[in-house]
Amino acid sequence: MLADLKDCGARLGSLAQFGAPPDGWQAVLAARKAREARLDRRWPLALAALVLAATAVLAAWLQSAQRTLSAGPAASPAAVAAGARAESRQLERLLAQLPERHHMRGSTAFTVAELEDRLAMLDDRLSRVALEPNAPERSERLWRERADVLYLLVQVRYAGAVGI
Numbered sequence: 001m002l003a004d005l006k007d008c009g010a011r012l013g014s015l016a017q018f019g020a021p022p023d024g025w026q027a028v029l030a031a032r033k034a035r036e037a038r039l040d041r042r043w044p045l046a047l048a049a050l051v052l053a054a055t056a057v058l059a060a061w062l063q064s065a066q067r068t069l070s071a072g073p074a075a076s077p078a079a080v081a082a083g084a085r086a087e088s089r090q091l092e093r094l095l096a097q098l099p100e101r102h103h104m105r106g107s108t109a110f111t112v113a114e115l116e117d118r119l120a121m122l123d124d125r126l127s128r129v130a131l132e133p134n135a136p137e138r139s140e141r142l143w144r145e146r147a148d149v150l151y152l153l154v155q156v157r158y159a160g161a162v163g164i
Contacts, residue, residue, distance in 0.1 A: 084143035091150040115153040
């Protein structure tokens with residue numbers, strides 16, 4: 001082991017003297033800047049590639065959903081309205097079962113009041129449409145909107161009931 005170290009030391013001693021290049025430190029700094037510049041360009045390129053891939057996946061998913069919807073048989077407005085009526089009844093029963101909170105945040109109370117006002121307006125419009133015999137498309141759209149508003153109201157009231 002000691003002989004190996006002496007041999008290694010002798011070989012190192014036989015090397016020629018090393019002279020530093022005249023612009024050595026500046027060359028090191030320039031190489032470091034060039035490397036950092038390359039790294040700085042990689043992040044935006046990686047992010048752009050990620051956004052492009054996500055957009056392509058989303059576009060493919062939307063196209064397949066559109067093909068599925070266009071291939072399936074279209075439901076009649078009366079069937080859609082009947083489904084929305086049944087959903088409305090179910091949501092009203094669920095809403096009646098939720099406990100009424102007497103104390104709530106102002107923003108929550110405002111949201112509940114807005115949704116209840118919107119429901120009252122939709123009920124008024126539905127009663128007018130019921131008197132018009134030739135408006136099934138409007139009726140279907142109003143029933144669907146009423147079910148959506150009831151769903152939102154149930155969500156807000158439930159969140160208030162559990163204290164979220």
